[in-house]
Amino acid sequence: MSLPPARSPLEPAIVPGDDPREFAAVLHAVYDAARSGDRLPARPRSVIGESWERAATAGVDPEHGSVDEPLGASDVEQRRTESGLADVLESITGNLDVLVSGSDNVLIVADASGHVLWRAGGSHVLRRADHLGFTEGASWAERNVGTNAIGTALASRQAVQVFSAEHFVRTHHAWTCTGAPIRDPRTGDVLGVVDVSGPAPSIHPATLALVDSVARLTEAQLRDAHRIRLDLLRSVAAPILARSGSPAVAVDPHGWVAAVDRVSPRTRVSLPRDFSAGRSYIGDLGPCDVEPLPGGWLLRVTRPDETAVTTHVDLVEAADGTAVVQVDSASGSWVLRPSPRHFQILGLLAANPAGLTAAELSAHLFGSADRTVTVRAEMSRLRRRLGGLMAASPYRFADGVSVGVPPAAA
Template sequence: MDAEEARRLNALYDEVLGGGRASAEPRPVVAESWQRSLAAQVDPELDAPPVVYGADRLAEVRESHPLNAVLPVLRQTLTSIADEASHIMVITDAHGLILWREGAADVRRQADRVALSEGAIWSEDAIGTNGMGTALATGQPVQIHSAEHLVRRIHPWTCAAAPVHDPDTGKLIGAVDISGPLRTVHPAMMALVTAAARLAEGQLQVLMAAADEQLRARNMRHLMALGEQSGALLTPTGRVLAVQPLGWLPDRLIVPDGADRIELGDGREAVVEPLDEGYLLRIPGTSRRRTSLDLKLLGGSQPIATVNGRPIALTLRRAEVLALLMLHPAGLTAEQLMLQLYGDEGNPTTVRGEMHRLRNLLGSGVLDTKPYRIIADVTGDVDLVRKALAQRDLGTALQYYSGPLLSRSEAPALRAERDELDATLRAAVLESADTDQLWQFAQTSTGADDLEVYERLEAALPLDDPRRPTAVVRRLRLSEE
């Protein structure tokens, strides 16, 4: 940032906060932040933010914070650059508490003068508009220059920050920031902190997957011991990691602290048993016999709904509706169904009419309204494949996968679901070293025209395997196309 731009921002700051007629407007993100900060009674002449933790207490807070696990990645990404560019790297929690601050020694000394230091709170309601606080307030990456800061003492600084979210819950857990004196501003600061935040989230995702696998390995015996009883393994945050039988639970449940029972969306009550890590969920019995619904939606054949053993052929539109409701166990409103079926060009009245006809076709005990949802005991090939892939059970996934989900459907939500399911299954198959599973995938309409699949088969199948000539011929044909 050159001196002329800094003077322009200072003049604008004085005009806007002085209450006179401003010659221009601050950037929207800055103006909105000033409004929030002033509403929180932040004084623009404030000396420094509060320092709430000393070194001993801060060490405990750091140890338990999720970003502690990815600190080496952030250091590798940002600290060396910060040193070279006369910046500091700052990492906060979700409330703006500075947990770590590292970088050039001379910049750290300057930062100490405005309490840009470990243990201080840099939320908007503590110190006004700033990179970290505003990124946390908006949930978006942001860069704040000079007099865009609400508090005058911070005007000699420039900063760029990006929020970091928990990949498990989606909740905000902190922010990553690069700060420095005005002379050190660089156009790449924003891109750098944004990339660092995404890298941290990616690393947290990897750690979460490892923890999930460990929880499954240690506790699967509890689920298997339930026998015929329905049950599930849940993470401490309520994510469903494993379930028997497949397909009867949503991906996440709310488990209140200390709860020993929870009510499911279908009216049944489940017993919650705490494990060393996570929970075992079980259904001791059902209070009433419910209608069974089985949906066959994969492959190129006509979609079929089987209600209490009675097969019913479905039109494409009715199959689309049932597919969406199965994929959303909590239900959808008419407006939500409209958007997922037709996009912005739909009409809720059309959806309501289709739902009325579908309820009459399937009979009582299958569909409910307000919102529209399936209340029968539902199973379906698409959901069984999704659940099996989530549990890394490729054999079961291939057993139920006969082709793409409603391949003729142009409904936006189902096209996205179809593409994701096919891509996930394909990636799992290619990652697997099992030649039989690779061959099984190649026999589906999805794998039949996949050149890489047949290249892998040609390389893996022994010369005397009767499947190899077919693999070679198909590979040659696909190579020529």
């Protein structure tokens, strides 16, 4: 796995020994001069000045910010599922509890677009955050509310502390906020931001280092989880590779290599954007038969004149009455034992090869189309287990996958 991009040195808004009230007064003078076009009595920090320019270019109202409506509850829940941060949320909140418990601070975890997905804090500070629009589903991207720790951390891709009048929107000047981006160790992309916000006088320079450390720890946990998933993929792929009869590589959905056989060692394979089971041209591997594995893909290097393979899935009931998914391809077989609910979903998708939307699945499963949040969460878990067998928008079996299903499964 590649190392994460280098981060800029941490630059807290104040340094030990500074008087927050005196410094806030200076910042207010700088802010007022910048808004009126007068000569600045001092220069803002570069990360703040650059953010002010972006906010002004985006047309952010410095008095009130954006009036965009927050996302609805179902959209927030879907973003939580898709964020990649749900599994590490408990660790984030636990490591920052010292800054939140019994204090005037609120802890925020936002996604890569700047939308607030989770928040924690005392009831009094949450009520104050409500008045500011700091609620679940609200967007705190710079284009909506200007300079703030969430949006500016996303824009600058570094940890940032924003104090008092460094905020672009005047109503935020009573606050200080500290945010750090969390990157996906598999891709280097930013997954979201962890932020701690509270009254401006409560600012402390050490908060920036602590929040950034928690973001880095979270990335390390995500990296460890990825290694575990690669190990599980390797355990399934190794016996299949051993009897595949041709050069082959087992990769996860992002192209990270779990195992190779008769192929030069490598850590990652570049996968095409439009990628599914069947015949595909894979970078320097050339033409490959692509077969789904639990948690990834088997790329079997082929000759152009070979016939493309089809993966077959059988949904069966074992002798003990439990559900079994039997997957067969040219290179081998593997078995998955799904939950009864997942087996029911697979049966529905097999009976509807064109696919079903979340609302349609909800109607089949629960007799009502309004339980899409539950359906999306179940499908997210199912797709993690079945890897390339499943496709989305609408939910369906992937191209190149044939399915056999007993009547009871549907």
